[in-house]
Amino acid sequence: MGRRPKLLIVVPSGLAPLWEPWLREGPFDTLVHERDAYRREGIDYVLSFRPPHGFLATLPNLKTVFSLGAGIDAFLADPALPKTVPLVRFVDPQLSTEMAQYVVMHILLQHRSQREFDTAQAEHRWAQRLLARKTSDTRIGILGLGEIGTMAAERLRDLGFAVAGWSRSAKTVAGVESFAGEEGFAPFLARSDYLVCLLPLTDETRGILNAKTFALLPKGAYVINVARGGHLAESELIAALDSGQLSGATLDVFATEPLPPEDPLWAHPKVTVTPHIAAISDPAVAARFVIEGVARAERGERDPYTVDWGRGY
Numbered sequence: 001m002g003r004r005p006k007l008l009i010v011v012p013s014g015l016a017p018l019w020e021p022w023l024r025e026g027p028f029d030t031l032v033h034e035r036d037a038y039r040r041e042g043i044d045y046v047l048s049f050r051p052p053h054g055f056l057a058t059l060p061n062l063k064t065v066f067s068l069g070a071g072i073d074a075f076l077a078d079p080a081l082p083k084t085v086p087l088v089r090f091v092d093p094q095l096s097t098e099m100a101q102y103v104v105m106h107i108l109l110q111h112r113s114q115r116e117f118d119t120a121q122a123e124h125r126w127a128q129r130l131l132a133r134k135t136s137d138t139r140i141g142i143l144g145l146g147e148i149g150t151m152a153a154e155r156l157r158d159l160g161f162a163v164a165g166w167s168r169s170a171k172t173v174a175g176v177e178s179f180a181g182e183e184g185f186a187p188f189l190a191r192s193d194y195l196v197c198l199l200p201l202t203d204e205t206r207g208i209l210n211a212k213t214f215a216l217l218p219k220g221a222y223v224i225n226v227a228r229g230g231h232l233a234e235s236e237l238i239a240a241l242d243s244g245q246l247s248g249a250t251l252d253v254f255a256t257e258p259l260p261p262e263d264p265l266w267a268h269p270k271v272t273v274t275p276h277i278a279a280i281s282d283p284a285v286a287a288r289f290v291i292e293g294v295a296r297a298e299r300g301e302r303d304p305y306t307v308d309w310g311r312g313y
């Protein structure tokens, strides 16, 4: 019998026990780099989210790296990332469903004026009023019509909103209008009362939520960033909120996480802040994903969720 492949878990200390019990079901030795003694030459696979820069390059016989998250920008930020080794990102319908829930919830909170009813309740005030805008006239634009963006678009479409998505390549999603590429960007923005960012963070998408983008949205549009903090030019968002070009924003991700206590976003009256919790990868599901991924790699097959270095996602 050949030797069992060795898997190294590279996560912040304290988190490894979340994964270990599930990974023990796999056909390999499970290691945790913080506490185990091991030979770097012996490591075949790595499971990680934000590995320290330079670390992966010290493992000479690595066959595949598995990301614990759907977004792999933290790996790409490592200047020494070994690009000869495939990097596989986590894709899970349950994670996409939870992301879609987050987006739906924050759109409905605005669309149904729930915050105002909360205030009215606190004042014991009966504040009956109609919807500000008909659902079918409310246009939602999703930046990134990938695994998660498509799920969010379908759920919002099912609720009766007018939904469109923007991606690199044109898509066919029933009941969802598709815009693609640079030429599709301005017309897509012009019809988006709600703009939801679900793009991967790449050289092309960094800072895409900026003053120019906000100016192309209808006046009073609402922005939801659930992708990465690097997509957003924070001071330009605050200026657009203060000028009234945007009516509000919900932000789950930030350039610096945790968001520093002195950051103006915390106290801005038009901003809802959540602490990067739109969806959290489930250890049991992710472990199964890795076990299947290792089996695939051992058979010499390419994983369908292998990152394309050229595209950056």
Ligand code: NDP
Binding pocket: 070, 071, 072, 091, 099, 143, 144, 145, 146, 147, 148, 149, 166, 167, 168, 169, 170, 181, 198, 199, 200, 201, 202, 204, 205, 226, 227, 228, 252, 253, 276, 277, 278, 279, 280, 313
């Ligand atoms: P996918 O790779 O499945 O989808 C990415 C989409 O973005 C694709 O439709 C792609 O277009 C489009 N895209 C990429 N680059 C461009 C570009 N330059 N111009 C136009 N469209 C572009 O990613 P997921 O849906 O799985 O995840 C999206 C992101 O969500 C992750 O990268 C991560 O940052 C974030 N996330 C956040 C979480 C949270 O808790 N807040 C949890 C999970 C993920 P095409 O289809 O044509 O290639």
Ligand code: OXD
Binding pocket: 068, 069, 070, 071, 072, 279, 280, 281
């Ligand atoms: C992810 C995340 O990318 O949690 O999965 O942000």
